[in-house]
Amino acid sequence: MSTILEMRSIVKEFPGVKALDGVDLDVTRGEIHAICGENGAGKSTLMKVLSGVYPHGTYDGEIVYDGETAEFGSITDSERRGIVIIHQELALVPYLSVAENIFLGNEQRGRTGLIDWNRVNTEAARLMARVGLDENPVTPVNQLGVGKQQLIEIAKALSKEVRLLILDEPTAALNDTDSEHLLDLLRHLKGQGITSIIISHKLNEIEEIADRTTVIRDGSTIETIDMRDAGSGAVQDRIIRGMVGRDLEHRFPERTSVVGDEVLRVEDWTVYHPTQVGRKVIENASFNVRAGEVVGIAGLMGAGRTELAMSIFGRSYGRSISGRLYKDGKEIQARTVAEAIDHHIAYATEDRKTYGLNLIEDIRWNVSSAGLGKLAPRGWVNDNEEIRVAQEYRSSLNIKAPDVLSTVGKLSGGNQQKVVLSKWLYTDPDVLIVDEPTRGIDVGAKYEIYTIINKMVAAGKAVVVISSELPELLGICDRVYTLAFGRITGELPVAEATQERLMELMTLERDQPLPTKENVS
């Protein structure tokens, strides 16, 4: 087997930061090669060097592609040689059709110089068949789900005669079925001789699909693991060890729970869809959380997890909401977000970029944004106090940034998530609802997020964790509720919960009867 790509001692410096410090990467022709590393380790920078986003001359080191030294000056150069990168944030135009997107920038012209639409659509259909996408080529992209959009990106890559396909976190936004389908497709493409590099945080996925895995830490290559040689099970630990540079004996920090009085109770909570009349998104949901307790809400995508949380948090989702909220035993009204915050309820969103942060502002303003009233007793903000507060959270939550005036949009996912948590911690919540708190962030940062949650409950607060990662819920919760099709289908103390048992409850359909309630207290 020959080598298709060799990157030798790549060094890339930004003013003040050495992002890559001698990375080596060998990719064998026809393999699926995974790259692992914590956020900020340099994976994306490396791929930008490879694809010509950082042109030749702006980095040190050598790239040998297909037996020749490659000196790409732009993405166009690398694409011409068959290197295509698919970014985590998909680059599709929502209102254009599938076919138009596939050939965007590479339009199929007829003899007149105008676009030959028949050829475009036929070609598109052929490419779509190759990626297993069964849709009409003229369908606008925004009518398709993320999973299918991902396939369109791959079809687009195929249209460019791709030989080395780079995927940055391809399954981060996909559900299990779509992820499985995508991985199958990669195997299939491998059979056709296409080499893939996949960047992912999902270790199960890597173990399943990769032939070899290169681990990067702090801008240097740690090791390249041949996944067939490494014993299964042990390989994930080995990758983690390489990524964080230490043994991560426990993925979840220890905690002894001291459960106190009930802090929040939700009763008969019913929420209707904001635009589709008559559609119940949440149906008669009841749950509670007590002081010092971490309660999990497990549910598949579309079960109504986020909708449940947001409707409780100042009715920021849905309409015709009915049901009762009790805080410390007393019934409360939280009709707006401001009222919810006044009742010391906080909600950290699953989509921090769209709903959580002002990405163009600095850490300081983001941290203070929900609890600004505390800094401005008479309507005028004390900006020195504001900086002090931000600095305090930066050090206590270990936000990695030069200073609190750094723009939030430039931070890594884990650090952005810490800013979101800082913002809500500063509002002094009694109940913190965190929605997918560790989505898209690396192992080390995950551990830190769990520690923050533990600190909160140790201080006698209550935390509700919404997550689709069952090991995470089992690792950090005291109690887990399952949500399926808008109904709470079960409640289990963590000691009695297993992934299988939870999955069973999470897939209970609307017409199936609920199991007899398994009581905890």
Add this chain to the structure above:
Amino acid sequence: MNAIASARDLITRNLRQSGILVAFVAIVAVFALLNPMFLSATNLTNIVLQYTYILILAIGMVMIIVAGQIDLSVGSVVALTGAVSAVVVVKNGMPWWAGVLAALVVGLLVGAWQGFWVAYVGIPGFIVTLAGMLLFRGLTYVVLDNISISPFGKPYYDIANGFLNGLFGGYGYDVFTLVIFAIGVVGYAVAQWRGRQSKISYHQSVESMPLFVAKLVVVAAVVMWFAYKLATYRGLPVVLIILAVLTIGYTLVTQKSVFGRHVYAVGGNRHAAELSGVKVRKVNFWIFVNMGLLAAVAGVVYSSRMNAAQPGAGNMFELDAIAACFIGGASTSGGVGRVGGAIIGGLIMAVISNGMQLMGVSTSIQPIVKGLVLLLAVAFDIYNRRRAAALR
């Protein structure tokens, strides 16, 4: 940190603002070299009298732009409020303050009208104010019956053309003007000093002492030179006081108040703001009400300056105000922009217009130059921002 490194750091951190300031100084220098009359007492006073209303509009506009909206109707609102004021003062013979009051009330109503459609119906500001531009222009014609109304009479005329002077006498220059400016400079120095002390008490880094003093000395020298120029001509223009009060007030509101913070939050990420407890609709409503009020102030100043209300008054003012904001570093996508920046942006437009008039450049060339300046200023700003981002 030594003084040079500290100075460089200060400039880098404030590149977005300092870049445009450098451009302003350069433009002033060019005109001063081309025409010695440019920096004369008479001309400096003229610039103040002639362009204040654009700066007043720019203050309101920058808040609208930061919130991610735009207001195309301000030119028409300037005309309408001036017209209402003229009807009250000239036609009905009421005192000058009644006219001002009527104009301000009309401005508030206009703002509330537009704010309602933007905030509570959810129509983009671009559309609402495009409609408003036609609507209020038409109303101006109706109010004025399609003819100019003039003259306003002495007290109203003095709002935009009057001077405060002679209170403390003087020999060839007006001592009162110098005293007012000196108080301003001392106030500025004290505020800067207290800010610095407060930063130190919070253990934040501050610029080195020599640099701090040098900055104050430069600011004081420039301001006092300007004051001396005004003093040797006719003293302190009334509009300059109005402008100074508005600039200081709105700088505080935008930078230090909770409301100001909410404006930036809405423009930066509307959804995140909403989920942080910001009442997005209220913010959108009040920035338009505020714009209506400031457009009325500009309407009063402009009608006073012209000593007449004309059906076609204020034509294209909205574009000058918007250009001032973008030259001053505001972002078209919202969330970024400052009152100080918009003022400097407005001054750049003013200085260029004035400089060209002084040199007798034909009126057909003037808009070409202004258009190019807008383009180049924003290009310069983008270039600076990229460099600043790379240096971070």
